[in-house]
Amino acid sequence: MSGPIHIRSDETFTLNVGPQHPATHGVLRVKMEMDGEYIVKAETVLGYIHRMHELMGENRTYPQVLPNLSRLDYLGAMGYTHAHVLAIERAASIEVPERAEYIRVLMVELNRISSHLFWFGAFVMDLGGFTPLMYAIEDREHILDLMEAVTGSRLTYCYFRFGGLYNDVDDDFINATRAVIPRLRKSLKKYDALVTGNIIFRKRLEGIGPISAEMCRKYGATGPVARGAGLDFDVRKNEPYSVYSEFDFDIPVYHECDSLARYNVRMDEMEQSLRIIEQALDKLPEGPIMPKKKPKLIKPPKGDYYQAVETARGSFGIRIVSDGTKNAYRFKLRSPTYSNMSLFDEACEGMMIMDALAMMGSLDLVIPEIDR
Amino acid sequence: MIKDTIKQAFLDLLPDPEPIIEEPVVEAAANDTAEDGKKKKAVKKEEPPRVNGVLECDHAAHGYDIDVQLEPGELLAAVMILDKNDFFLESITGVDWIKEKQLESVYDFSRYDFDQCRVVIRTRTPRDNPNIPTISKIYPGANWHERETHDFFGIKFEGHPHLIPLLLPEDADFHPLLKDFKP
Amino acid sequence: MDLTIFNAVIAVVIAIAFAAANAAYLVLAERRGAGRIQRRPGPNVNLFGLLQPPADGIKLMTKQLMIPGGADKALFMVAPVLAMAPAIMSFVTIPFSNTIVAHSMNVGVLMIFAFASFGGMAILLAGWGSRNKYGVMAAVRAVSQNISYEVPMLITVITIVMMTGTMNLHEIASLQSGGFWNWNIFPVSMSDGFMLQPLMPISFLIFFICSLAETNRAPFDLGEAESELVAGFHTEYGSMGFGLFFMGEYANIVIGASLITILFLGGWGCPFGLYPGVWWFLLKIYLLIFSFIWIRWTFPRTTIYGLLNLSWKILIPISLFNLLLTAGLLKVF
Numbered sequence: 108m109s110g111p112i113h114i115r116s117d118e119t120f121t122l123n124v125g126p127q128h129p130a131t132h133g134v135l136r137v138k139m140e141m142d143g144e145y146i147v148k149a150e151t152v153l154g155y156i157h158r159m160h161e162l163m164g165e166n167r168t169y170p171q172v173l174p175n176l177s178r179l180d181y182l183g184a185m186g187y188t189h190a191h192v193l194a195i196e197r198a199a200s201i202e203v204p205e206r207a208e209y210i211r212v213l214m215v216e217l218n219r220i221s222s223h224l225f226w227f228g229a230f231v232m233d234l235g236g237f238t239p240l241m242y243a244i245e246d247r248e249h250i251l252d253l254m255e256a257v258t259g260s261r262l263t264y265c266y267f268r269f270g271g272l273y274n275d276v277d278d279d280f281i282n283a284t285r286a287v288i289p290r291l292r293k294s295l296k297k298y299d300a301l302v303t304g305n306i307i308f309r310k311r312l313e314g315i316g317p318i319s320a321e322m323c324r325k326y327g328a329t330g331p332v333a334r335g336a337g338l339d340f341d342v343r344k345n346e347p348y349s350v351y352s353e354f355d356f357d358i359p360v361y362h363e364c365d366s367l368a369r370y371n372v373r374m375d376e377m378e379q380s381l382r383i384i385e386q387a388l389d390k391l392p393e394g395p396i397m398p399k400k401k402p403k404l405i406k407p408p409k410g411d412y413y414q415a416v417e418t419a420r421g422s423f424g425i426r427i428v429s430d431g432t433k434n435a436y437r438f439k440l441r442s443p444t445y446s447n448m449s450l451f452d453e454a455c456e457g458m459m460i461m462d463a464l465a466m467m468g469s470l471d472l473v474i475p476e477i478d479r
Numbered sequence: 480m481i482k483d484t485i486k487q488a489f490l491d492l493l494p495d496p497e498p499i500i501e502e503p504v505v506e507a508a509a510n511d512t513a514e515d516g517k518k519k520k521a522v523k524k525e526e527p528p529r530v531n532g533v534l535e536c537d538h539a540a541h542g543y544d545i546d547v548q549l550e551p552g553e554l555l556a557a558v559m560i561l562d563k564n565d566f567f568l569e570s571i572t573g574v575d576w577i578k579e580k581q582l583e584s585v586y587d588f589s590r591y592d593f594d595q596c597r598v599v600i601r602t603r604t605p606r607d608n609p610n611i612p613t614i615s616k617i618y619p620g621a622n623w624h625e626r627e628t629h630d631f632f633g634i635k636f637e638g639h640p641h642l643i644p645l646l647l648p649e650d651a652d653f654h655p656l657l658k659d660f661k662p
Numbered sequence: 663m664d665l666t667i668f669n670a671v672i673a674v675v676i677a678i679a680f681a682a683a684n685a686a687y688l689v690l691a692e693r694r695g696a697g698r699i700q701r702r703p704g705p706n707v708n709l710f711g712l713l714q715p716p717a718d719g720i721k722l723m724t725k726q727l728m729i730p731g732g733a734d735k736a737l738f739m740v741a742p743v744l745a746m747a748p749a750i751m752s753f754v755t756i757p758f759s760n761t762i763v764a765h766s767m768n769v770g771v772l773m774i775f776a777f778a779s780f781g782g783m784a785i786l787l788a789g790w791g792s793r794n795k796y797g798v799m800a801a802v803r804a805v806s807q808n809i810s811y812e813v814p815m816l817i818t819v820i821t822i823v824m825m826t827g828t829m830n831l832h833e834i835a836s837l838q839s840g841g842f843w844n845w846n847i848f849p850v851s852m853s854d855g856f857m858l859q860p861l862m863p864i865s866f867l868i869f870f871i872c873s874l875a876e877t878n879r880a881p882f883d884l885g886e887a888e889s890e891l892v893a894g895f896h897t898e899y900g901s902m903g904f905g906l907f908f909m910g911e912y913a914n915i916v917i918g919a920s921l922i923t924i925l926f927l928g929g930w931g932c933p934f935g936l937y938p939g940v941w942w943f944l945l946k947i948y949l950l951i952f953s954f955i956w957i958r959w960t961f962p963r964t965t966i967y968g969l970l971n972l973s974w975k976i977l978i979p980i981s982l983f984n985l986l987l988t989a990g991l992l993k994v995f
Contacts, residue, residue: 122795130889144799144966153623154646161631162655197542233889235880235963241700307881308962324591326620327568333591340591413542413587413597415569424587428574437656441570441587449623460799461890461965468889478646 119147122460126155130233130464133474137451137467144459149452157478164438169195169405170269172438177263179442180476183222184264185215185254186418192267193348194414194425198407199269206394207271208350213387214254214266216380217284220291221250222419223373223380226471230370231302233468234311239302246294249287256280269405271397281388288381295377303374312367316466318454319364326450329443330421331376332470335369337362342417353390354383366469373471406433420444420471442476481564482535482544482596488560489533489547543587543597551602551611554586558614561588561598568614569597571624573632575606577658582609582634604634613639631656677753684916685909686715688951695955725901730793733898737791742903744784745910748777752917757832759930759940770831771819774921775812778876781914782808785878785885785895788907792898800894803966804885807875810973811882815872817981818865821988822846822925825859835929842933847926859991861984866926868977868984873918875969877911880958884966919950 125136134155140148160179164172169191176191177184189211196203224247228240251261257276258266266273302308318328320336333340341358343351359375361368407429415424421443428437447470455463534546549557569587576583586600604611613636615621625636626645633654636642644651654660690711697704705711729738755770757763767773782805789801825846826834838844847866875882886894896907923929923946930943964972 120795122799129892141795141799143802154644154648157646159655165656194542197540231962235883235887235889236961237696238700238959241702245701302962305962307964307968310968311962311965320591324565324567325618327570327618328620329567338591339593345591345593346595346597411541411546411599413599415542415589415597422569422589424569426570426572426585426587437572437574439570439572439585441572445623446568446570446620449620453619459965459967461887464890 118142124460124464126152130467131474132229132472135448135472135474135477139455139460139463141460144461146455146458146460146463149455149463151448151452153478155478156475158475160479161438161440164435164440166434168433169407169435172435173267174263174265177265178475179440179479180222180418180420180473181262182225182473183218183419184262185218185266186416187423188264188267189215189349190414190416190418190423190425192269193416194412194427195269195405195407197414198410198412198427198429199402199405201270201401202398203270204395204398205350205392206275207396209387209391210272210276210396211267212349212351212354213276213284213384213391214258214264216383216387217250217254218264219419220377220380220384221247221254223377224250226373226419227298227302230468230471231308234308234465236302236305236308239298242294242298242301246291249290253280253283253287256283268397270401271395275396281391284384285388288385291377291381295374298374303371309367311462311465312365312370312469313363314365315462316366316454316458316469317364318369318450318466322450322454326453327446328421328450329446330417330419330471331369331372332421332447334358334360334372335469336364340422342415342422346415348414348416354386356380356382356386366466369469369471404433406431415441418443420473420476421447440479442479444470444472445477445479448472448477481590481594485560485564485596485598486533486535486545488564489545489557492553492556492560493532493549538595538597543599545596545598546601547598548601548603551604554600554602555612555614555617557600558586558617561600562617565592566590566598568618568620568624571614571621571628573628573634573656575632575656575658576603577606580606582606582632584611584628584632584634586614609634610637611635612637615639630654633657673754674750677750681750681753681913681916682909685912686719688912688915689718689908690715691951692955692958695952696959699956699959719905722902722905727901727903728898730898733793734791737787738898739903741784741788741791742899742906742910744780744787746906746913748780748784749910749913749917752777753913755831756917756920757835757924757929758943760832760836760938762940763832766830766832769829771823771829771834774831774917775816775819778914778917779808779812781876781878781910784907784910788899789885789895792895794897796891796893796897797895800885800887800891800897803891804878804895806966807878807882807884807969810970811872811875811977814868814973814977814981815876817978817985818869818872819925821865821981821985824985824988824992831924831929835924835931838928839931839938841931842928844931845926845928859988861980861987862926864980865984866922868981869922869926871972871977873922874954874957875973877914877918877954879911879915879954881961881964882969883958883963884969887963889963915951915954916947919947919954922950923947 119140119142122139122141124139125131126134136152138150138152139146160175163175173188173191176187179187224243228243231239255261257274257280258264318332318336320338323333323336323338337360339358339360344358356379359372361371409431410429412427413424415422423443424441426439427435430436531548536543536546538544566588569589572585574583581603583601583603588598590596602611611634613625615625623645625639626642628634629642630644630647631654694704705714729735752774755767755773785804786801789797823829826837828834838846847862878885896904923943927946930940931938932942
């Protein structure tokens with residue numbers, strides 16, 4: 108595991124990037140052995156915000172664990188709770204009414220956009236441009252307001268229920284969402300003009316931080332990181348869950364493998380999510396949001412169940428090993444950023460620190476989700 | 480179909496394919512029938528420790544396609560097959576089967592293309608001396624997953640380059656996901 | 663204008679007052695400007711936020727001065743002073759109008775550059791003295807940046823000096839009086855007889871970029887790149903040590919804007935030759951400072967190698983070519 112090192116001298120020093128560092132957006136620590144500005148070797152140290160969600164998953168009943176899932180990733184919490192309800196519905200064979208499925212997709216995609224918007228702002232801030240963050244947060248605020256009206260919370264949603272939803276959407280929400288879509292489209296154009304075409308921005312990302320398709324495969328990277336490496340992989344398409352197979356949307360794929368490709372993937376994904384939202388609003392069927400018959404106590408039959416979903420950061424998986432009781436025997440969370448981050452140690456060898464941190468930003472890290 | 484290729488490769492790999500094919504057919508049939516829950520439970524209760532072998536699973540019911548259980552010694556060869564067929568490593572985790580005095584290590588593999596096939600490899604090791612060869616030489620991404628599994632279950636991955644606690648504090652000498660763990 | 667002790671003291675006091683007031687209120691201007699650019703109000707309570715700078719000052723001055731363990735105390739203490747003092751000294755020779763100048767010197771340009779190179783020194787001492795790895799890395803960056811950008815800046819200044827035939831800032835500004843067509847930024851210069859120098863706008867651009875880089879402003883603020891090096895060379899500084907760095911930065915911005923104004927934009931001259939005076943000078947420097955602020959809140963940060971490449975591969979060759987061209991043209995006309 109040695110990358111190209113441009114200058115090699117005998118004198119190196121250890122630089123602790125983190126646990127409190129502006130670029131790590133949380134309590135991540137990377138122990139870097141530096142040769143001047145070049146990284147000779149990096150070792151990521153995790154666990155500063157480890158909360159043992161997996162043990163909590165074993166100690167609590169299935170509905171009790173549901174709020175825990177949204178504490179994994181505070182930016183895209185909806186996708187994580189979606190994985191949990193899907194896994195339980197798969198295990199306990201609970202039917203979900205169609206309206207609930209559509210609203211779920213709607214919410215998950217809204218959440219995906221809000222997560223990507225925040226990432227966009229934070230990423231440009233990593234590169235030293237502060238202003239886009241303010242614009243992105245302003246747009247995100249509209250989405251959060253929409254979701255707050257229906258789900259009751261702004262970040263750590265607990266909106267999905269096994270078999271359905273906690274609350275139905277009303278006409279106000281639908282009209283407001285329809286109004287927000289053109290606004291977001293306009294904003295995306297503005298970001299494109301303001302940031303994507305900026306020469307300094309492009310020079311900092313083009314060809315920087317290469318993560319090849321082979322490296323993605325060896326480390327299990329998913330989500331925009333894999334799609335930026337030319338891998339056409341999105342759980343929503345490859346392994347459709349919920350009602351995703353009924354929507355017409357594209358998976359943006361870029362083959363450049365650099366930080367700019369990962370940036371472009373996310374920016375295009377927001378547009379695709381808007382398309383899904385539009386279709387979901389058009390197709391939204393009438394009907395109940397909870398199934399008619401649903402077991403009072405969720406006791407999945409003995410067995411081993413896996414459910415993967417595509418969250419804003421990549422493929423998130425839940426493995427539930429059930430022993431037939433109301434608690435899980437084993438509750439495994441496969442978080443996407445954990446795998447995405449694990450390739451950082453190898454990828455950043457021989458890079459300059461500023462490029463490495465730009466690459467770290469392009470991985471879209473949410474630390475509580477890595478540490479779980 | 481990659482699923483058939485992989486299944487065949489695993490059947491070739493495992494030394495005694497004869498009893499294995501019998502088991503999975505019964506199991507798969509049980510899965511396919513409508514009242515899957517009770518019947519499967521009944522099937523499983525008769526014979527608690529699963530016999531090593533290849534099992535084809537219903538994706539809709541379980542979320543994966545092929546379920547392989549093998550001896551720790553056969554692990555590397557099995558992972559090599561997946562590596563050759565462009566699978567990526569989703570995750571590694573453990574399960575503590577305390578009644579059977581065994582620790583199970585579970586490897587999830589998946590593919591990037593539309594020929595969807597999720598493969599689960601399980602291997603069991605005695606609880607008092609859990610030793611499993613590392614696959615981090617084949618998949619460097621397994622490095623962290625194995626460290627995490629070592630944190631939580633105490634499974635020792637032989638040949639792992641850096642088996643120190645990752646998520647737990649660096650001086651942690653406990654394994655919280657073991658069923659007899661008392662905080 | 664004889665330089666007596668009394669004159670010098672008055673000049674320095676006025677310079678300090680001007681620099682400090684500018685620094686304090688430019689911070690406010692920067693924050694208000696940033697707020698406007700980012701669609702938020704910025705500091706706006708109490709008379710449009712006019713009480714914000716004194717409040718900041720009181721806060722900084724009442725904080726405890728922390729010296730990190732193991733730091734080189736002498737260097738640590740002297741670095742902020744070194745950041746602030748040369749900036750103030752430079753004000754002495756800047757002519758604000760035909761009559762307002764503390765001390766008009768024959769080598770005014772040279773003096774300003776001599777003091778300006780102290781800025782790099784201050785950063786180096788701060789980074790090294792605070793015993794912080796981020797500080798040291800930032801110091802190394804800042805020094806290489808300062809060195810690289812002094813070269814094209816000085817070459818450009820030499821071009822001006824060749825054209826005007828003097829290093830006295832007062833004379834350089836006087837030669838451009840009469841109207842905007844006389845300014846050095848425009849290709850046709852009639853200040854010293856007719857002369858056509860087609861590359862002068864590019865010289866202006868080079869000088870502008872260099873003054874951004876010399877004052878460590880975004881997008882060239884690599885010395886304090888907060889997303890990489892935490893806060894760069896002033897990571898370990900709190901209270902007034904930080905305050906001095908901050909004021910030094912803004913004083914340097916004022917100096918940079920003043921220099922651009924004097925060298926390229928006609929100093930205190932009116933664009934149409936009417937009512938020349940200090941108000942034109944102030945208008946020009948604040949317009950330039952506003953553009954500095956505007957740039958800072960619009961662009962992301964460059965990389966260190968991008969920065970050095972820009973200087974050594976683009977700015978220096980162009981400015982050298984410009985120098986040669988000017989020399990040739992001076993012979994022709």
